[in-house]
Amino acid sequence: MPARVVNVTAAPMTFMERLYLPAILKGMALTFSHFFRNLVDIKRLPTIQFPEMRRVYSERYRGRHILKTREDGSLKCVACYMCETACPADCIHIEAGEHPVLAYEKYPVKFEIDFLRCVMCGFCVDACPKDAIWMTKDYEMSYFDRESAIYGIEKLRETREDTAAGGPGYGYRPYYGESPMRKAGEFEPSGLALLPVLKKRAEAINRMPPPKAAPPAAKTA
Numbered sequence: 154m155p156a157r158v159v160n161v162t163a164a165p166m167t168f169m170e171r172l173y174l175p176a177i178l179k180g181m182a183l184t185f186s187h188f189f190r191n192l193v194d195i196k197r198l199p200t201i202q203f204p205e206m207r208r209v210y211s212e213r214y215r216g217r218h219i220l221k222t223r224e225d226g227s228l229k230c231v232a233c234y235m236c237e238t239a240c241p242a243d244c245i246h247i248e249a250g251e252h253p254v255l256a257y258e259k260y261p262v263k264f265e266i267d268f269l270r271c272v273m274c275g276f277c278v279d280a281c282p283k284d285a286i287w288m289t290k291d292y293e294m295s296y297f298d299r300e301s302a303i304y305g306i307e308k309l310r311e312t313r314e315d316t317a318a319g320g321p322g323y324g325y326r327p328y329y330g331e332s333p334m335r336k337a338g339e340f341e342p343s344g345l346a347l348l349p350v351l352k353k354r355a356e357a358i359n360r361m362p363p364p365k366a367a368p369p370a371a372k373t374a
């Protein structure tokens with residue numbers, strides 16, 4: 154079978170195309186139509202005027218981390234190293250100490266996250282058994298050197314500004330306050346409560362009858 158030859162030679166330009174001017178005017182007309190439309194109708198702009206305007210991000214946004222505190226102000230973290238172990242970027246560094254309150258046992262003497270290495274995956278939040286590390290919707294993180302990108306306890310501890318009006322607010326966390334399942338105090342899969350499949354599974358678990366009490370052991374002589 155003879156080889157098929159494809160003609161890729163450009164078609165000769167018409168007289169109007171060779172003038173170039175009509176194409177330039179057409180392009181300018183389009184540019185100016187967008188320019189004037191955006192001047193009079195700024196709401197239709199797909200871009201936002203940062204920092205005066207800010208985009209509303211999802212409740213599950215993975216931004217800067219915070220360490221949650223108990224009612225007495227102490228960190229909820231018990232320095233169990235679960236988050237450090239789960240972290241795929243190896244950017245969490247913890248040093249544990251003995252807590253003066255016996256019930257807490259341990260606390261982090263040092264807790265650091267290197268945000269130049271962090272990939273914002275949220276695995277640390279999922280791994281934490283103490284609900285001690287959450288993420289916020291704060292994405293304004295820039296640094297001039299590596300030292301300032303390493304956040305210690307003083308920068309990670311939750312502050313009022315994190316949740317105040319105009320603040321970043323909570324992002325990715327183990328559960329969400331608005332969840333009807335959470336309000337009912339029922340089973341809720343950590344961090345994945347919004348997934349419909351897991352919700353159905355949770356509903357099925359909640360419908361299960363409570364386990365029957367074991368019969369008392371027979372007395373032996």
Ligand code: SF4
Nearest residue numbers: 240271272274275277
């Ligand atoms: S978000 Fe991911 S990468 Fe960042 S500290 Fe947590 S586990 Fe590590």
Ligand code: SF4
Nearest residue numbers: 230231233234236281
């Ligand atoms: S997993 Fe939670 S409790 Fe354990 S070290 Fe990390 S933040 Fe602390």
